[in-house]
Amino acid sequence: MTSFFYGIENLFVNYLFWPLDQLRYMHSWWGSNWFNCILFIIGAGAFIYWVMQLQKFDEKGQVWDVETQTYQ
Numbered sequence: 001m002t003s004f005f006y007g008i009e010n011l012f013v014n015y016l017f018w019p020l021d022q023l024r025y026m027h028s029w030w031g032s033n034w035f036n037c038i039l040f041i042i043g044a045g046a047f048i049y050w051v052m053q054l055q056k057f058d059e060k061g062q063v064w065d066v067e068t069q070t071y072q
Contacts, residue, residue: 026032 020035023032023035
């Protein structure tokens with residue numbers, strides 16, 4: 001059973017987190033933080049899209065209330 005968890009550790013540490021280790025040892029601040037900038041841009045875009053959808057539903061007068069939902 002322990003070999004299963006060591007296998008998961010090997011997968012994450014040696015393969016999936018390898019790009020982040022490469023970013024950590026860069027000597028350029030902008031080079032190492034490009035990943036964070038991209039995630040921020042994606043999050044800001046998702047937030048703007050969400051607010052636009054809320055405004056669209058508000059203009060139509062649609063109300064999403066837990067009490068109006070029927071759970072069958």
